[in-house]
Amino acid sequence: MNGNPILLNQRDRRMLMVGLDLETTSADPSRARVVQFGAVSRCPGWLPPPGVESCFLVDPGCPIPASATAINRITDDMVRGKETLAQRAPALLELMGKASQPGACVVGYNVRKYDLPLLQLQLAQMGYVAGCNPMVIDVLDLVSWYHRDLPSRKLAKVAENFGVDGSPVELGFGSHVDMGEAAADAARQAHDALYDVRCTFRVLDVIRQRLSIPDTHAGDLNLLRLAQIAAVRVDAEYSQYQHYVYRCRDSWDAERPVYRLGFGKHCGRLLGELRERETGYWRWLLENVRSDMPVGAKAVIDAAGDRSSN
Helix, strand or coil, rough: CCCCCCCCCCCCCCEEEEEEEECCCCCCCCCCCHHHHHHHEEECCCCCCCCEEEEEEEEECCCHHHHHHHHHHCCCHHHHCCCCCHHHHHHHHHHHHHHHHEEEEEEECCHHHHHHHHHHHHEEEECCCCCCCCCCCHHHHHHHHHCCCCCCCCHHHHHHCCCCCCCCCCCCCCCCCCCCCHHHHHCCCCCCHHHHHHHHHHHHHHHHHHHHCCCCCHHHHHHHHHHHHHHHHHHHHHHHHCCCCCEEEHHHCCCCCCCCCCCCCCCCCCCCHHHHHHHHHHHHHHHHHHHHHHHHHHHHHHHHHHHHHH
């Protein structure tokens, strides 16, 4: 027989995607401490849906600020007596090792700038090195690039816009869940680590469908490629304009790109159109918002006003 042998029931090896989400004591990843860890390992064809799920509360070793509890609803009483992150470190290192191997990646929402650096920092402070940095699909980067016109890019709002949530596929919370009754009651709502990981994967699935990326290994690699491109472009754009304005995606490489408003009720509208049709709003923008803009955004707003008046 010429050529490669054909094996019956042979399956394509798919990319292992390890979804991560942390609930913490602070929005500052350099100071925050973990109070809840959630993960979903997904590998279509090799792990049955929804994948291998893990979620547990963590004793942060310090009081949980009221501001954090207001967001994640996790209290000091809920974490009292739970294991510390140091006690969970061997399992976390094993998970990070799997996520860092060839053919695997980490998936999350703002995971590139928050969850992953925070987890690596806390492990390093305990004396552990989490191996090579994994490849990352940050769904926030994909949303910020392909759906920048959404008025809010918070996970809950994006999930609502896409018609998805983080409810379990089956009854129960997965194969390795240890949250206690109080935390379990909150697990069907945003800002619960496991709920948010599930939401993130479902948002990613919608983006994948909208971009016509096939549900194959080649599609997995293409999704990773697009996430890496989006990450660089979104960072470059934000460094110049923050959230105030953004380039039209189809004019990204143009010598004179076209710009849209990047926030508020008119998010996504062309600046020239806004200047001509919403004169009251444009006046408010110049009088109340322009002074807070970075230099790059001010220049774009001023140029839009100049072109509209000519």
